[in-house]
Amino acid sequence: MMKNKASIVIIGGGVIGCSAAYNLSKRGLKDIVLVEKKFLASGATGRCGAGIRQQWGTRQNCFLAKKSMEIFENFRDYVDTKIDIELKQKGYLLLAYSDKEVDQFEKNIFIQHEYGIPSRILEPEESLEIVPFLNIEKLKAAAFCPTDGHANPFHVTAAYAEAAKKNGVTILKDTEVLGINKSKGRITGVETSKGLIETEKVLNAAGSWAREIGKMAGLDLPVFSERHEILVTEPVNSILDPMVMSFSYNIYCQQSPHGSFIMGYGPENEGHNHRINSSCNFLENMSKKATWLLPPLKKLRIVRQWAGSYNISPDKQPIVCESEELAGFYMAIGFSGHGFMLSPAIGIYLTDLILKEEPPFDITVDLGRFERRETISEPSVV
Amino acid sequence: MMKEDNIIVCRCEDVTLKDIRELIKRGYTNIEEIKRITRCGMGPCQGKNCGQIILREISMITGIPVEKLTLQRYRPPFGGIKFSEVLGENNDEK
Structure with missing residues (x-):
């Protein structure tokens, strides 16, 4: 009824x-x-x-x-x-690739601490304690919040x-x-x-x-709405604790508790529309980006890709x-x-x-x- | 008769017949919803094993004829593909 x-x-x-x-x-x-x-x-x-x-x-x-x-x-x-x-x-590890980005992270962390958010700045080598296989080439610093x-x-x-x-x-x-x-x-x-x-x-x-x-x-x-693409791999044993993310390198990648890796990046030159199809272009770019940053991923199988709309x-x-x-x-x-x-x-x-x-x-x-x-x-x- | 919780419907994600029946009874009568909650159809087989079984269960519980129901959407790349293969690198591991 x-x-x-x-x-x-x-x-x-x-x-x-x-x-x-x-x-x-x-x-x-x-x-x-x-x-x-x-x-x-x-x-x-x-x-x-x-x-x-x-x-x-x-x-x-x-x-x-x-x-x-x-x-x-x-x-x-x-x-x-x-x-x-x-x-x-298991945290978010935010990667900074310029001094300006490091400054910004430091400012952000100052504000985050006012709200009891336990974030901190890490030197590139310290990031390796959290993600041992992270490619730290060109990395200036990282911000990490364990919660x-x-x-x-x-x-x-x-x-x-x-x-x-x-x-x-x-x-x-x-x-x-x-x-x-x-x-x-x-x-x-x-x-x-x-x-x-x-x-x-x-x-x-x-x-x-x-x-x-x-x-x-x-x-x-x-x-307006904008397509953002994403992909997921087969599930494997837990090897990546935090979400690894960078605004300037433009990537996010995490391993879900289920074991699959989920990753994406912000698109360029997307129109304002409701398209949510998947592209080969994304598959290729994503593969390049993710495996440069996290080389062991090369051996993983991608099982699905899809897209969704950001409402911006x-x-x-x-x-x-x-x-x-x-x-x-x-x-x-x-x-x-x-x-x-x-x-x-x-x-x-x-x-x-x-x-x-x-x-x-x-x-x-x-x-x-x-x-x-x-x-x-x-x-x-x- | 085998117990419902001993019958695996989705071999990629280890989902049992009991799980499926419970979800349908809780109101999740669309295979896309069941997929999202249980991951049935999200594994390497993309639902080729579990899809038909789930549709039959939905049909039996809701009374909707199976031919009126649709399977889960298949997503690219339609079968596992390694990042190294996308990058065109040699694959030494077989």
């Missing part, structure tokens, strides 16, 4: 939508409906690199990342789930979704949003492929389709707010590749926003920041 009335319709069954649904239901909101076009984590969440990083360069990102990691660390109790999220905390790591995005999303369902949230899969109805400047309902859901509130958590959902409500949201905002930082143009239209969009790792804290922030409570954290993530010229200058993004 289709639920035709909701206190809020959450659009998108990725980790952000599911985290919001869970947190809202935990705080007592009833009649929440989450609508997903395909299945849970079918978009960017389920296509991501599965890393969780706390090494950021702005105060609010350090705060959100630390808060999120605390929740990942206590996920079973926090979300009351039996699902194992496969948390691995950064990995979790399984499918399992995290499923845990949030199942706990939300237990709290009474209705999750409609295979249900596409076709339109958002308004009357006298207020939202009145969401048209879906399975019928109309009457509601006064909508949360746009549509990931790569966030802009299109905005258009349905008559809003021009400043986000003008400052590559998330937009999480209620629309000033349309009351009741909330958005959590433009995560620019960092939605999964921030999803626990964002779910809490959204809940207070939607329940009109005092915001629990002092952060600037609203849409108005672009007009006010208060964009966030986060140095640590790919």
Whole structure:
């Protein structure tokens, strides 16, 4: 039976939508409906690199990342789930290839320490204690945070979704949003492929389709989608502890607890579109990059490659707010590749926003920041 | 009759019939969802072993005819390939 009335319709069954649904239901909101076009984590969440990083360069990102990691660390109790999220905390090793990059890392670490993030600078030789087979040619220094790591995005999303369902949230899969109805400047309902859901509130958590959902409500949201490719190898014995990452060399590579290596890099000259096909070009470049940095990988077999969409905002930082143009239209969009790792804290922030409570954290993530010229200058993004 | 938890559906990732049936009963009735949660079809065989079995299970539990269900998506490079092979280097290990 289709639920035709909701206190809020959450659009998108990725980790952000599911985290919001869970947190809202935990705080007592009833009649929440989450609508997903395909299945849970079918978009960017389920296509991501599965890393969780706390090494950021702005105060609010350090705060959100630390808060999120605390929740990942206590996920079973926090979300009351039996699902194992496969948390691995063996660190992120960030590689610096110029003096400027080293300076930046030092500045970042200063801020990270204010939030209790246990990061530190390593000399190239010290990096070898963490990754013995790392190619340290041209390496100036590295930043390392031992509590950064990995979790399984499918399992995290499923845990949030199942706990939300237990709290009474209705999750409609295979249900596409076709339109958002308004009357006298207020939202009145969401048209879906399975019928109309009457509601006064909508949360746009549509990931790569966030802009299109905005258009349905008559809003021009400043986000676009961009293809990012990724590949995975066969599982092997554990040989790589941390996520190895470099902004300047442009790579990330980690070994999941399952044993497979997951890796990717930021693309150049990608258009703004919804393409998610895989390319030979990526396969070749990725192979060159990864095996130069981590030579033993040469012997590993690549078993799959795929791609997903980053939803990117003008400052590559998330937009999480209620629309000033349309009351009741909330958005959590433009995560620019960092939605999964921030999803626990964002779910809490959204809940207070939607329940009109005092915001629990002092952060600037609203849409108005672009007009006010208060964009966030986060140095640590790919 | 063999026990459900002794029957391996996915040999790449060691997933049992019991695991599959439990997930379907928990509402994961799309093979792509089952793949993401269990890794069935993410191994070197890409689902060539487990795919048909999972579809049959989904069909039996949901009542949807098997011909209306689709297999997992196959991903390139469609079979394990070593990084050294992509790089065109000689492969001494056989």
